[in-house]
Amino acid sequence: MNRLFRSAWVIARRDYSSTVFSKLFLFFLISPLFPILFGGTFSVIGTHSDTPQGPPTLAVIASPADVKAIARVRSALAERLGDDVLPRIEHIVPQAAPHAEAVRLLRGSVPPDAVLTGPLDHPRFYVLSHGDNGLSDQAALLVDQARALEAHGPPPGTSIELWEVKQPPRANSEDARHIALLGQTGLFVITILLAGMLLSNLIEEKSNKVIEVLAAAVPVDAIFLGKLAGMLALSLTFIAVWSIVLALGATVALPAQFGSLPSPAVGWPVFGVLGVLYFSTSYLLLGAVFLGIGSQASTPREIQIMSMPVTMIQLLLFGFASAGLGDPDGWLAWAAAIFPWSSPLAMLGRAAEEPALWPHLAALVWQALWLALAIRIAAGRFRVAVLKSGGRRKKA
């Protein structure tokens, strides 16, 4: 056993250091920035091209006194509600036929969003078909207030005493479900991004023929364990770097919101620790299978062919684990927690919804047992398939 772990350590150390101290590692580390940068760039472009400029325009065809009253009401309301909430008022001097004028305006080349014709005691609202979007209600409010202004003068300003009550950082069931889903999604995305690398991990050794040197010197189980441990350490480095960056960013940019986040059932610190532990077991369980499957491949092309079904299987596991959310004692949640490859995802969801810690201890032991079994089987397949012979002869 000592030899197994000593050999695995030698292999893991080489894999880890040869990757972390290479120039490509920086590229790997900043890779999550690419989708963020692309997303940001395209959303800016989209904002410039699609977003309408400011609030809607309401053309008012009425006497100057009525328009003045509406404008005063709008100013008063804008102070309380904000300027963008209310339509901009555009005064049109009334013609002989306000109806025809309203229709002409709406059919013009730069039409207003709606047209209001006076007088205030008999208003008419014109809008293109399907173009109302609540604008008629706002116009009605403005007219009501303008009429009240004309009748009673300006209302006295009311000052309201403000009392703020902080929400305790505790999750209700809906919050817990959201945290559980968020945790599972994060775990799933990180695992799918990082564990997929294991599919091609042995290609290097097979293509440069180092695999036979390794197999002659150390048990095949140690090669597997070393490869897994090396890649896990690499992934944890990746996660640690980004966790620190995101935590610092959140603390600096959103200090108030950071303190009032709803909490998972086990609390944030324990949830974080369990997240790391479940990532490790999920990564190792999937990685053992991927490494075993990948070791059967001889070329990068074969790896590419294998990638699709492997991704589909991961999606299935994610769907299975998330289906049990919201009902942690339901049969689906328990089934997902017991099936080894969905267990880490399901148990992280449970950590958000249930405060008990003993199921996590049991789950981690259960997952460790399956990990040992998966490594044994995958290593056995590897021995059978990979190192057959240098010179095979046909049957006589």
Place this chain on the structure above:
Amino acid sequence: MTADVAIRARGLVKLFDGVRAVDGVDLDVPAGSIYGVLGPNGAGKTSLLRVLLGILDPDEGERTLLGCSRPLDAADRVGYLPEERGLYPAMKPGEVIAFLGALRGLPLAEGRRRAARLLEDAGLGDAADRPIRTLSKGMAQTVQLLGTIVHRPRLLVLDEPFSGLDPLNQGRLEGLIRDQVAEGVTVLFSTHVIAHAERLCERVAMIGKGKVRFEGTVDEARDRLPYRVRLRTRERAGEWRNALPHDAAEESGVWTFPLPATGIEPILERLVAAKAGIETLSIERPSLHDAFVHLLGPHAEIAEEQAA
């Protein structure tokens, strides 16, 4: 373990898809000797070495390596150079050698120290800080060989170690093998180039189709064939030709035939009497190459089929 046997195999069988790549091999490699495993391409040499080293498990039979029935238990005392050489291309020679040593239980720091010395001794000190991918093939092979001996093994197993090396590097490798044996290391190597085995080996096993066709010293292998007579005469034809044995063959004016059991004298007397005009006559001992062809060549296969 018998103290003077480094490797022992009894009845080893390895099947691949029903084909017997190793077929009932018995082997005793004396400790401190240079032992050659000879055979044509596809004879099963590599499979045999892999089974002996524990890379593959045998389907039948037993083997012990430095006294261990589980070969990996002896891995820290064994060095192995596979036929298909390979190193991590981005690593530097010193790091590779230290890593290969660490796989065999040598602490990394000590491995680095020894690697620097070995590289200097091999004339590769200037290449120590260059990635493997920038080295020539011969340099890379030397680095891998140094990685095979950095942990000072008691047994070296080299699979086709001379392939791909130029004559100068082949000579260096022969020197290195002799140096290792002088320090008490047992060397087992496979080859299909007989000259190396003839120069280096004390004992050889000749393998064909997974079976050991011959096992013994190089002299014993050569003694499997009679001495050869080579004769060149001034006269191309004449009565003297009746003096030659029936199986004498002529090529480019030179006659060759096995030395008769009665010796050369009776033939010589008749040749002189018939005025053959002997220019040269030599009696040559068969080479290991001759024995190899005799034991594993097409004639041997035909004889085997006839016997079957």
